[in-house]
Amino acid sequence: MPIESREVSDGLRHISITGRLDVPGADAIASKFATLSSGANLRVVVDLSGVLFLGSSGIRLIILNAKTLQQQGGKMVLLVGDNEAIARTLQATGVDSLVPILADSAAAEAAALA
Amino acid sequence: MRPASAWLEQSCETWGVPTPEILRLDLCLNEVLANVVAHGGDGALRCPVSLRLEVIVDDQTHRASVTVQDGGTAFDATASPQKPRPLTLAEAEPGGLGLLMMREYADELSYRRNADQNELTFSVVWAPAA
Numbered sequence: 001m002p003i004e005s006r007e008v009s010d011g012l013r014h015i016s017i018t019g020r021l022d023v024p025g026a027d028a029i030a031s032k033f034a035t036l037s038s039g040a041n042l043r044v045v046v047d048l049s050g051v052l053f054l055g056s057s058g059i060r061l062i063i064l065n066a067k068t069l070q071q072q073g074g075k076m077v078l079l080v081g082d083n084e085a086i087a088r089t090l091q092a093t094g095v096d097s098l099v100p101i102l103a104d105s106a107a108a109e110a111a112a113l114a
Numbered sequence: 115m116r117p118a119s120a121w122l123e124q125s126c127e128t129w130g131v132p133t134p135e136i137l138r139l140d141l142c143l144n145e146v147l148a149n150v151v152a153h154g155g156d157g158a159l160r161c162p163v164s165l166r167l168e169v170i171v172d173d174q175t176h177r178a179s180v181t182v183q184d185g186g187t188a189f190d191a192t193a194s195p196q197k198p199r200p201l202t203l204a205e206a207e208p209g210g211l212g213l214l215m216m217r218e219y220a221d222e223l224s225y226r227r228n229a230d231q232n233e234l235t236f237s238v239v240w241a242p243a244a
Contacts (some may be wrong), residue, residue, distance in 0.1 A: 054143040056211035092218040094199045
């Protein structure tokens, strides 16, 4: 599945997205991503380290769901691991000034809970 | 869209385009095709979209260009003014990123309206291997 999730602890969720986040890829995960991003005071780490390709439709989903979480009292953090290509795209589009981006999993969880 | 991306990758590899440049072209192609679908209207979806790849590799020039031709409503993706970057998540609108990405990843970007077709060309240029 291109999108999976697990509950790390109460109120902290880890979502993993893999594969191509082009137009069809974003369409395929949009509904589940939205469902996983709704809930009050929910802290979410979105692991993008396995994303092979990140287009604007994927970025759009990230921003939309980050906003939803924030509006409901929660927070989204992005985990990129050593995926430099994805990190570069996120910086080029200014996402890094809207949503925290971290390379390390433990740091990402700490940032989500901060 | 995935077949278009596969065609691009295979064709570029055949013609010796380096992998980072192939990725840049693939990202731009995804954005251009997304715009054709989003802004082209019925006209865009009725006619086939044509893709042309041109690769020039000689002593002085290493360039790969892709031209996307579609029969949709006249839409110049290069003419939209760049919106200012939002400062906060609350202000951010999820749109307008496609053009930003094309400008970031393509070295050259141009548009012309040819009869009833949109033609958008994006190019990547790379240094010859030492």
